[in-house]
Amino acid sequence: MNKAPYAARHEELKARKLNLNMMRGIPSKAQLELSRGLLTCLGDDDYLSEAGADCRNYGILDGLPEMKRIFADILDLTPGEIVVGGNSSLALMFDNVASNMSRGVREDLPWAAQGHVKFLCPSPGYDRHFTVCDYFHIEMIPIEMTDTGPDMDEVERLVSSDPLIKGIWCVPVFSNPTGIIYSDETVRRFANLKPAAHDFRIYWDNAYVIHQLTGEKRQIPNIVRECAKAGNPHMPMVFTSFSKVSFPGAAVTCIASSAENCEYIKKRLTAQTIGPDKLRQLMHVRFFGGAEGVYKHMQKHADILRPKFELIEETLRRELSGLDGCSWTTPEGGYFVSFDTPDGCAKRVAALCSEAGVAFTPAGATFPGGNDPRDRNIRIAPTFPPLEELKVALDVFCNAVLLAAAER
Amino acid sequence: MNKAPYAARHEELKARKLNLNMMRGIPSKAQLELSRGLLTCLGDDDYLSEAGADCRNYGILDGLPEMKRIFADILDLTPGEIVVGGNSSLALMFDNVASNMSRGVREDLPWAAQGHVKFLCPSPGYDRHFTVCDYFHIEMIPIEMTDTGPDMDEVERLVSSDPLIKGIWCVPVFSNPTGIIYSDETVRRFANLKPAAHDFRIYWDNAYVIHQLTGEKRQIPNIVRECAKAGNPHMPMVFTSFSKVSFPGAAVTCIASSAENCEYIKKRLTAQTIGPDKLRQLMHVRFFGGAEGVYKHMQKHADILRPKFELIEETLRRELSGLDGCSWTTPEGGYFVSFDTPDGCAKRVAALCSEAGVAFTPAGATFPGGNDPRDRNIRIAPTFPPLEELKVALDVFCNAVLLAAAER
Numbered sequence: 001m002n003k004a005p006y007a008a009r010h011e012e013l014k015a016r017k018l019n020l021n022m023m024r025g026i027p028s029k030a031q032l033e034l035s036r037g038l039l040t041c042l043g044d045d046d047y048l049s050e051a052g053a054d055c056r057n058y059g060i061l062d063g064l065p066e067m068k069r070i071f072a073d074i075l076d077l078t079p080g081e082i083v084v085g086g087n088s089s090l091a092l093m094f095d096n097v098a099s100n101m102s103r104g105v106r107e108d109l110p111w112a113a114q115g116h117v118k119f120l121c122p123s124p125g126y127d128r129h130f131t132v133c134d135y136f137h138i139e140m141i142p143i144e145m146t147d148t149g150p151d152m153d154e155v156e157r158l159v160s161s162d163p164l165i166k167g168i169w170c171v172p173v174f175s176n177p178t179g180i181i182y183s184d185e186t187v188r189r190f191a192n193l194k195p196a197a198h199d200f201r202i203y204w205d206n207a208y209v210i211h212q213l214t215g216e217k218r219q220i221p222n223i224v225r226e227c228a229k230a231g232n233p234h235m236p237m238v239f240t241s242f243s244k245v246s247f248p249g250a251a252v253t254c255i256a257s258s259a260e261n262c263e264y265i266k267k268r269l270t271a272q273t274i275g276p277d278k279l280r281q282l283m284h285v286r287f288f289g290g291a292e293g294v295y296k297h298m299q300k301h302a303d304i305l306r307p308k309f310e311l312i313e314e315t316l317r318r319e320l321s322g323l324d325g326c327s328w329t330t331p332e333g334g335y336f337v338s339f340d341t342p343d344g345c346a347k348r349v350a351a352l353c354s355e356a357g358v359a360f361t362p363a364g365a366t367f368p369g370g371n372d373p374r375d376r377n378i379r380i381a382p383t384f385p386p387l388e389e390l391k392v393a394l395d396v397f398c399n400a401v402l403l404a405a406a407e408r
Numbered sequence: 409m410n411k412a413p414y415a416a417r418h419e420e421l422k423a424r425k426l427n428l429n430m431m432r433g434i435p436s437k438a439q440l441e442l443s444r445g446l447l448t449c450l451g452d453d454d455y456l457s458e459a460g461a462d463c464r465n466y467g468i469l470d471g472l473p474e475m476k477r478i479f480a481d482i483l484d485l486t487p488g489e490i491v492v493g494g495n496s497s498l499a500l501m502f503d504n505v506a507s508n509m510s511r512g513v514r515e516d517l518p519w520a521a522q523g524h525v526k527f528l529c530p531s532p533g534y535d536r537h538f539t540v541c542d543y544f545h546i547e548m549i550p551i552e553m554t555d556t557g558p559d560m561d562e563v564e565r566l567v568s569s570d571p572l573i574k575g576i577w578c579v580p581v582f583s584n585p586t587g588i589i590y591s592d593e594t595v596r597r598f599a600n601l602k603p604a605a606h607d608f609r610i611y612w613d614n615a616y617v618i619h620q621l622t623g624e625k626r627q628i629p630n631i632v633r634e635c636a637k638a639g640n641p642h643m644p645m646v647f648t649s650f651s652k653v654s655f656p657g658a659a660v661t662c663i664a665s666s667a668e669n670c671e672y673i674k675k676r677l678t679a680q681t682i683g684p685d686k687l688r689q690l691m692h693v694r695f696f697g698g699a700e701g702v703y704k705h706m707q708k709h710a711d712i713l714r715p716k717f718e719l720i721e722e723t724l725r726r727e728l729s730g731l732d733g734c735s736w737t738t739p740e741g742g743y744f745v746s747f748d749t750p751d752g753c754a755k756r757v758a759a760l761c762s763e764a765g766v767a768f769t770p771a772g773a774t775f776p777g778g779n780d781p782r783d784r785n786i787r788i789a790p791t792f793p794p795l796e797e798l799k800v801a802l803d804v805f806c807n808a809v810l811l812a813a814a815e816r
Contacts, residue, residue, distance in 0.1 A: 032464045042448070045444075091682070249462075249683065249686040277657065278657040
């Protein structure tokens with residue numbers, strides 16, 4: 001493979017002095033415009049909840065019932081299994097891990113008091129999940145991702161044998177970054193885990209549960225129901241968010257779990273806070289009306305995002321299908337495409353892109369500790385740039401992959 | 409003292425089947441109406457920060473610079489000494505204690521790893537501060553409150569001698585519940601503490617910093633500046649909130665400390681959250697304009713609250729000034745009047761009020777563990793009920809005090 005033409009093209013691209021950012025899964029301006037009415041949908045005299053509570057004042061620690069109902073409908077649960085949170089579902093996850101570390105699961109022995117605890121980290125995965133573990137000095141054990149979810153043989157083997165394994169990070173629908181959907185079998189095997197730790201928890205980050213690019217909402221078995229059936233009713237902690245539905249800068253989030261777990265969360269909340277931003281909740285209730293309104297709204301997001309994912313698939317196929325050892329995902333939803341370069345090329349590809357003014361998520365970030373053992377995974381985050389910019393960024397990216405491969 | 413007339417009056421009051429709530433420091437509906445325009449002050453196309461950031465999207469972890477500036481002006485600090493938080497300043501305090509317990513002050517040895525740590529708790533004080541300690545199993549040492557602040561001889565003695573004393577709760581302006589203002593000397597003695605623990609922190613809950621009932625903002629020496637002068641630059645953690653300025657159900661809060669401490673907080677934030685609700689911040693910036701706008705707004709609150717505090721003073725003086733062993737505060741701001749019954753009567757007074765349908769903060773709540781050693785303190789929270797209801801509640805209260813005293 002002759003690197004000369006790719007090197008020459010790379011110099012051309014560098015000369016264009018681009019400045020494009022494909023690092024994070026950020027909604028584009030066009031997507032934000034979809035929720036324009038959200039900012040003005042609460043009139044001056046619209047502050048009463050359906051039960052007559054003045055949402056401007058204190059109280060209602062676990063969220064407005066009408067907001068709970070929307071989350072419950074989306075997650076196919078009941079309002080009693082929902083606690084509404086603030087702007088960031090990551091904050092809910094962090095806080096739940098913090099709570100388990102310092103006060104223990106359901107006020108049992110704190111994780112931190114049990115020794116050197118560990119989490120399973122299906123990889124490639126979401127870097128911010130790993131950051132939470134890092135922060136609490138939780139050891140991360142990478143688990144290979146497959147097209148149907150994490151390698152469940154390995155998950156079952158580890159979870160059942162090591163009582164210091166306390167959790168696993170999952171993005172079950174349109175996984176970050178691969179975009180795959182956990183198979184029904186994967187979900188059921190999760191529900192039927194026999195953890196050596198009685199205080200093992202599944203962190204089920206359902207961030208993209210309604211973020212399909214085409215067609216209907218993707219249904220997978222309900223982890224809360226499946227766990228209950230399997231005799232593990234308190235094992236799953238489910239999270240979701242309106243960050244990529246309405247505004248990342250003014251969203252509502254929730255944590256969902258067994259009603260009993262929700263009671264424990266509420267007990268912590270009574271010490272932890274004076275209450276949530278209820279007007280932000282009411283605003284979402286008014287703007288979306290209910291889950292049906294949310295689903296309709298998500299179709300508009302899909303209409304904006306679909307061409308971007310199609311452009312990626314089209315470009316990669318055209319430019320790279322002849323190149324041995326590289327592959328990529330073709331997700332039906334979510335915010336990312338996961339790309340594998342030939343082994344040992346990811347860091348070089350990212351560096352070349354950076355030279356040419358296109359920033360990607362740092363190579364390795366999708367693995368615990370930033371350590372991609374085969375140095376091959378790159379997360380493509382196409383949502384933020386307009387289509388025209390994405391096109392240019394993909395040109396830079398494909399040429400970088402070809403050049404890096406040729407250099408080897 | 410003949411109890412018969414008070415007992416008879418108590419029966420009369422009971423027969424009225426009242427249902428009045430004087431338990432918490434909650435703004436009244438009339439106060440909430442002052443911020444009516446807040447809900448609609450952001451137009452559809454008003455989402456850009458002064459630096460041009462789209463507040464609807466991700467980013468700006470530590471808050472909008474223009475929001476920081478308002479807090480900085482109110483607290484007489486610089487924006488670099490401010491980190492903006494969400495709806496609840498209690499949540500910021502809880503999180504800061506949680507962080508110090510599990511990760512240590514400035515990433516030093518975690519408090520929880522150092523043994524059985526303790527906080528000093530000036531009492532009577534704010535029950536929710538005590539709840540935070542309770543939650544983390546932090547031992548609480550009551551400190552007597554005086555008219556000029558906590559008993560500083562005792563604070564100095566304990567803080568300088570016990571390295572397991574890690575913090576103290578302070579409400580320096582219009583203290584909860586006594587309404588007193590720390591004297592200049594008290595503030596300076598705080599700043600000049602020589603803690604045995606290098607990781608001792610002053611939790612300076614400046615919730616009522618601009619909540620005066622009359623006249624100008626009450627200035628006390630700036631704890632951050634005084635601590636820096638005294639060589640303790642990182643010792644104070646200051647908190648304040650718009651909960652009782654705009655809406656408790658849609659407020660903005662902040663934590664303020666040395667710029668270095670703020671960097672540590674930001675570092676935690678990068679693991680902890682994807683970002684704050686920036687539209688809520690922008691809304692406050694637009695509605696208030698700046699600190700001057702906030703001060704003007706607080707005058708309107710004062711106009712609503714002043715008659716309530718005057719009614720308390722007037723009623724208590726008329727009904728109870730003849731009764732030996734009882735006393736009360738006459739605050740110039742804040743949300744409470746602290747009332748001391750004759751020793752051993754507070755629980756009985758609260759029970760009598762409750763029988764007559766008037767709920768007060770439980771007797772004892774203003775002391776750690778709910779343990780008021782002289783069983784005499786009751787917090788009167790007059791802000792929520794309209795003046796007419798307050799009048800009735802005070803009738804019930806005064807008669808209950810007289811009856812309880814007569815019973816002894």
